[in-house]
Amino acid sequence: MxxxxxxxxxxxxxxxxxxxxxxxxxxxxxxxxxxxxxxxxxxxxxxxxxxxxxxxxxxxxxxxxxxxxxxxxxxxxxxxxxxxxxxxxxxxYSAPPLSGPLVVKTFRNQFGKTPGELFDTFEMQALNAASIGQVHLATKDGKKLAVKIQYPGVANSISSDxxxxxxxxxxxFGLNETDIERYMGEVESKLLEETDYELELKRSVEISEACAHIPDLVFPAYYPEWSGSRILTMDWLEGQHLKDFLLTNPSQEVRNKIGQALWDFYDFQVHQLRQVHADPHPGNFLMRADGTMGVIDFGCVKVIPDFFYDNYFALINPDTVEDEQKTQAIFYNLEFLVNEDTEADKRMFSDLFKTMIGLLGKPFAVDEFDFGDETYFDSVYAFADELAKVEELKNSKVARGSQHGLYINRTYFGLYSLLNELKAKVKTTKPEWLISKKKIEV
Structure with a gap:
């Protein structure tokens, strides 16, 4: 390249x-x-x-x-x-990489030294190059290291870009201007965090240590002495990105094993840590033939406020949606409905959001879910297509939904997409309070 x-x-x-x-x-x-x-x-x-x-x-x-x-x-x-x-x-993971002189300049600005002076070996050709930074392979005292270098000027150009x-x-793309205004505000705050590698180092260590007990997950060790505001150094993890991994034709058992690790990882973060690795795209996971998976890049982490968590996940329990009064209160709390809505608006948007909740909450409603079931994803995509045609949504002057939902929705969509690509069947563990009492009684 x-x-x-x-x-x-x-x-x-x-x-x-x-x-x-x-x-x-x-x-x-x-x-x-x-x-x-x-x-x-x-x-x-x-x-x-x-x-x-x-x-x-x-x-x-x-x-x-x-x-x-x-x-x-x-x-x-x-x-x-x-x-x-x-x-x-x-x-x-395939954007054009920076040239060697720019890499050396970034190191001099950060440490006052070249990469060759810091490490035993340093591959000047980047092995992965993405949107915020690129990754180089280095060695030190016999250890293979991944060194992530942030592109010059990224942090200072976020707002104007x-x-x-x-x-x-x-x-x-035909997106609603009111919605995208709020979307961009949340994106901007997260991007500013993503360019702060010192914050990423702190979160990487905290979350990986908290999740170390989850079976089949592998996290790198991080090295503060070779890290700074624009450079982050960690262990080099072996593995393949999803697309290449699937080309090896892994068995269903291995797919399920990795899928279960993914589900358990997000289940623990959301419901126990109340903060989540909110960038679940294939470039952040390294999959292996033995069914284990490396997790990298904690630059984008969404901290979930208690008020949002309590309301958002209450809707996952089918008992909540059957309680009209409780559901309406939550819809207002989450800004799905607003005081300016007419009675007709309330009925229409309530029906839309109930359908959406039913679809997206379907994996939570059972003990085991087959994410290889294309009929489920076809129904989700068909609903999304119908949603895009709703004139009231397209022309709405009000942004629907709490801004906190942007990254949580995207996290679950990314997780579901990964599990669908894997065709994985997983046990959909969740907190007991998310399970219908009717189901428990049965």
Missing amino acids: KEQQSIPTSKVARATQFVKTGVKIGGNYLKYNVKKMVDPNLTKEQLHTDNATDIYDSLSQLKGSALKVAQMLSMDRNVLPRAYVDRFQMSQ LKMVKPMAVRL
């Missing part, structure tokens, strides 16, 4: 890159419209492919928050056409 010699860091340089991308997208639409005149049956497939390529190429040069948003959107198969999902998934990417997301 061709190395990147520099990253635009000034607001003007980054804005210019966005403008260039907009011009290319405009040209793609022009080409599409001309071809459409000749062939009225022409689909938008090529248009989506061209746009996805141009946007990814541009954002991968900018790195940072704009590329991170693309990565997050690629986890959601319902928001984007397939061409965007396929292309944006590359941002998880998100302001520029917002209109692109609204127009190109």
Whole structure:
């Protein structure tokens, strides 16, 4: 992969890159419209492919928050056409890496030393390059180490980048402008945390130690002496990302074993720690033939407020939804419903959210769930498609749902997607208070 010699860091340089991308997208639409005149049956497939390529190429040069948003959107198969999902998934671990001189400069700025002076060996060619940083292989005293280096200027460009990417997301992907305003606010706060490697070091140690008892999970040790605000050093973990792992044709037993480890990992974090690794994309997990799995990258951690937790997860218990008065109160607490709603609005949005809760809570309603069941995922995607057509939602001037739900919803969607790719059957453990009393009595 061709190395990147520099990253635009000034607001003007980054804005210019966005403008260039907009011009290319405009040209793609022009080409599409001309071809459409000749062939009225022409689909938008090529248009989506061209746009996805141009946007990814541009954002991968900018790195940072704009590329991170693309990565997050690629986890959601319902928001984007397939061409965007396929292309944006590359941002998880295949963005163009920084050149050697930029890597050395980052080390000098951080430690006053080159990587060669700190480590016994250091591979100057990055092995993985994503949206916020890239990873190099190093050794020290016989240990293999993964050294994550943050791209220059990423932290300082978050706010301005998100302001520029917002209109692109609204127009190109048809997202609700009111919802995306709140979405961007939550994303910005999390991205600022992700660029703080000292915070990531602290959380990595705390969460990995707390989850060390969970079977089949492997966590790296972290090294504060070789870490700082822009560099993070940890043990090198062996394993494969999901796509490559599946190409080895693992047995159903191994798939189930890894799937169970994933479910148990998130179950413990959410319900016991009340903070969660909120970036469950394939680039953050390393899967192995023996059914064990390495977990890396605690940059994006969502701390779950008690008030939100109590209300959000109460809806998972079917007994709650059967209690209309209690459900309505929770809908207001979680901002699914607002005081300005008419009676018709309340009925419509209540019905929508009850259907959504029923679908997303289905794995919690049984003791064991088969995430390889495509009929379940087809029903989820079909509901999402219908949701996208609801004019009242598209044109709403009110953002629906607590901002805390953005990363929790995305966490569960990412988890479900991983388990679906694995075709795993897992025991869906959960706190007893989430289980229907009717089920316990039976």
